[in-house]
Amino acid sequence: MDFALTEEQEALKLMVHDFMKKECSSEYMQEKEEKEEFPEELWQKMAQTGLLGAPIPEQYGGSGGDIITMAIILEELARVFPDMSFAYIVNICFGSKSLEYFGTDEQKEKYLPLLCEGKLKFAMAMTEPNGGTDVLGALKTRATLEGDHFIVNGTKMFITGAHIADHIMTIVKTNPNAPKKSGGISLLLIDRKSPGVETIPIKKLGFKSVQTCEVVFDNVSVPKENILGEMDKGWYHLLDTLNNERIDVAAQCIGIAQGAFDLALEYAKQREAFGKPIGQYQAIQHYLAIMSTEIELARLMNFKAAWLQSNKKPCGVESTMAKYYASKVAFEVASQGMQILGGYGFAMEYDMQRFFRDSKLLTVAPISNEMALNFIGQNLGLPKSY
Numbered sequence: 001m002d003f004a005l006t007e008e009q010e011a012l013k014l015m016v017h018d019f020m021k022k023e024c025s026s027e028y029m030q031e032k033e034e035k036e037e038f039p040e041e042l043w044q045k046m047a048q049t050g051l052l053g054a055p056i057p058e059q060y061g062g063s064g065g066d067i068i069t070m071a072i073i074l075e076e077l078a079r080v081f082p083d084m085s086f087a088y089i090v091n092i093c094f095g096s097k098s099l100e101y102f103g104t105d106e107q108k109e110k111y112l113p114l115l116c117e118g119k120l121k122f123a124m125a126m127t128e129p130n131g132g133t134d135v136l137g138a139l140k141t142r143a144t145l146e147g148d149h150f151i152v153n154g155t156k157m158f159i160t161g162a163h164i165a166d167h168i169m170t171i172v173k174t175n176p177n178a179p180k181k182s183g184g185i186s187l188l189l190i191d192r193k194s195p196g197v198e199t200i201p202i203k204k205l206g207f208k209s210v211q212t213c214e215v216v217f218d219n220v221s222v223p224k225e226n227i228l229g230e231m232d233k234g235w236y237h238l239l240d241t242l243n244n245e246r247i248d249v250a251a252q253c254i255g256i257a258q259g260a261f262d263l264a265l266e267y268a269k270q271r272e273a274f275g276k277p278i279g280q281y282q283a284i285q286h287y288l289a290i291m292s293t294e295i296e297l298a299r300l301m302n303f304k305a306a307w308l309q310s311n312k313k314p315c316g317v318e319s320t321m322a323k324y325y326a327s328k329v330a331f332e333v334a335s336q337g338m339q340i341l342g343g344y345g346f347a348m349e350y351d352m353q354r355f356f357r358d359s360k361l362l363t364v365a366p367i368s369n370e371m372a373l374n375f376i377g378q379n380l381g382l383p384k385s386y
């Protein structure tokens with residue numbers, strides 16, 4: 001057993017941390033959130049630093065890093081500005097990995113180098129207005145093949161980055177008569193600028209600079225070659241990316257928790273009450289001790305899942321446990337961080353509130369913690385409850 005990161009991984013972690021600290025002042029993050037404006041200049045710098053390409057195969061312009069590389073990057077992005085970890089998950093973890101796993105050589109050559117260079121963005125459109133948990137039951141977006149084009153009609157809900165994406169990776173029903181709900185589903189790369197595509201940003205609590213949209217497809221014509229993977233097999237393709245998704249989101253949660261902890265510890269050392277730093281009081285020390293213990297535990301669980309995944313061992317349960325636990329830890333640590341900052345936790349000019357707002361989402365999305373527990377329960381041999 002070896003719990004240590006390699007020298008290369010340690011160097012990557014430090015590099016991303018220093019980069020984020022240098023580029024993301026509190027004022028910058030506040031401004032981007034207030035304007036609900038994507039931090040494009042920061043994204044471009046991430047591309048130049050090689051961060052966008054880090055987990056993309058070398059032959060397509062990346063550095064060929066594995067899931068542990070992705071987890072390290074996500075943690076350090078989220079630790080400073082969680083919005084960037086969200087954009088990274090959508091574009092690199094979902095976008096590039098889906099292309100790498102199910103794309104044709106031609107599609108990979110066309111899109112992956114541009115993704116590494118920050119010249120192309122993706123959004124991932126699965127959820128519909130009637131449900132994200134029972135996503136198959138709610139799936140109504142329909143693509144009908146007419147000659148050499150699909151005609152797409154339907155509405156997607158809560159699609160992050162759809163308004164700035166070049167392509168929206170969209171889950172559609174291509175065969176409504178398939179005997180199973182999971183059959184007859186395909187993945188289409190839809191050019192966001194196609195006639196009939198409308199993206200409508202939704203006002204939300206957190207991750208404000210990476211907007212989330214309702215997306216309407218009204219008779220959108222999509223070339224047949226824009227299908228990703230096999231026709232009608234889309235759902236089974238997606239299942240291959242689920243473990244990655246859970247590990248990535250857990251890493252994002254751990255970063256949020258670590259960011260909140262860093263601020264709380266620093267504050268506890270310098271804020272005085274009754275003539276002493278509040279960190280001298282045992283109540284505050286215990287809060288911080290519990291926070292750091294919980295973060296350590298979540299990180300260990302996630303690195304175990306990532307290690308299993310990178311060694312091609314089954315990790316469905318471990319990655320789901322890691323996501324469930326890390327999202328709980330992120331929310332609890334950020335709440336405790338708010339407590340330690342007292343009234344200043346509530347002030348928008350302090351960064352703690354951002355971790356608190358952002359952490360809430362991750363208990364619900366991309367898989368809700370109730371659904372994560374359902375999955376873990378079923379894997380204990382209990383009957384499916386829904």
Ligand SMILES: Cc1cc2nc3c(=O)[nH]c(=O)nc-3n(C[C@H](O)[C@H](O)[C@H](O)COP(=O)(O)OP(=O)(O)OC[C@H]3O[C@@H](n4cnc5c(N)ncnc54)[C@H](O)[C@@H]3O)c2cc1C
Pocket residue numbers: 090124125126127130131132133134157158159160161204212361364365366367368369370371374385386
């Ligand atoms: C800010 C934001 C960004 C998002 N980005 C994207 C994106 O980029 N792409 C995308 O496709 N989607 C995205 N989503 C959607 C997200 O994945 C869904 O919101 C999530 O899957 C939950 O679906 P829902 O909101 O429809 O809740 P519902 O499915 O309606 O669930 C409501 C509640 O019921 C519980 N529940 C449902 N079924 C069960 C059950 N069987 N057992 C126990 N409890 C159950 C859920 O856990 C939840 O607590 C985003 C959502 C948000 C809010």
